[in-house]
Amino acid sequence: MAEVKELNGLLEKTELSEDQYNSLTFSEAHRNFKKSHNDVLVSLTRYCSNARRSPESVNVFYLDGPDAGTTSALIRAGIDATRCFVANRHLSSCISLRRTGLPSENVEHLSASDSLQGGGAIGRTMFSVFFFDGCGGYTTPILKMISAAFSEYKVFIPPVAVGFSILGGNRDVIDKEQAVMRELASIATRRGLRIEHVFDEPLKYGVDIGTRKVEGAVFTTWCVFDV
Numbered sequence: 001m002a003e004v005k006e007l008n009g010l011l012e013k014t015e016l017s018e019d020q021y022n023s024l025t026f027s028e029a030h031r032n033f034k035k036s037h038n039d040v041l042v043s044l045t046r047y048c049s050n051a052r053r054s055p056e057s058v059n060v061f062y063l064d065g066p067d068a069g070t071t072s073a074l075i076r077a078g079i080d081a082t083r084c085f086v087a088n089r090h091l092s093s094c095i096s097l098r099r100t101g102l103p104s105e106n107v108e109h110l111s112a113s114d115s116l117q118g119g120g121a122i123g124r125t126m127f128s129v130f131f132f133d134g135c136g137g138y139t140t141p142i143l144k145m146i147s148a149a150f151s152e153y154k155v156f157i158p159p160v161a162v163g164f165s166i167l168g169g170n171r172d173v174i175d176k177e178q179a180v181m182r183e184l185a186s187i188a189t190r191r192g193l194r195i196e197h198v199f200d201e202p203l204k205y206g207v208d209i210g211t212r213k214v215e216g217a218v219f220t221t222w223c224v225f226d227v
Contacts, residue, residue, distance in 0.1 A: 033215035038073035040222055041131050043206040044161035045079055048128040051159050061085045062131035066096040085122050087115035116148035132164040135218055139179045150187045158193055163222040173219045188225050198222035
């Protein structure tokens with residue numbers, strides 16, 4: 001599948017240019033899958049905002065490409081652009097993302113892990129929602145992003161939602177999900193929180209019950225840290 005090769009290369013091969021990501025080459029099924037999980041992102045942002053009763057304090061960190069698909073979904077849903085933060089290693093993609101209306105400082109020309117642990121706006125911001133939608137074929141990049149996002153010195157107010165995408169097939173993707181979920185469970189334990197799987201109770205979070213976790217070789221799932 002063309003989209004699997006492109007998505008895998010984007011996160012794992014830093015030498016690739018932004019031109020390698022072209023959503024126009026994705027199948028209709030894959031585009032619909034991506035849209036459905038952008039909808040989940042919107043729903044969980046609203047859930048965290050309602051739970052906190054202070055929408056202005058709920059910030060979202062996510063990965064996005066030059067087509068700004070996720071950014072556009074958030075802004076269309078009424079999420080304030082000042083609450084949306086993106087990291088991208090490609091300068092031209094950053095320029096494209098800023099043109100959607102995101103504040104310049106909210107788009108950092110860095111990898112996600114470097115941005116989250118850096119001294120810029122993203123590193124200084126407290127987030128309530130993370131979407132690590134890089135779709136890499138290995139868990140290591142995802143675990144690095146999670147480690148940077150939830151380092152010991154960062155403060156969080158629950159609930160906090162986390163989504164991630166990985167590539168694999170059958171048993172392979174199950175093992176990869178388990179590795180990431182174990183790390184998230186460990187973080188929850190250290191912080192005295194519990195972890196909930198969004199798709200166990202989708203209606204609780206305002207998520208469409210028909211949302212699928214798998215499309216082809218791409219797997220996406222979500223969880224929530226809460227008290």
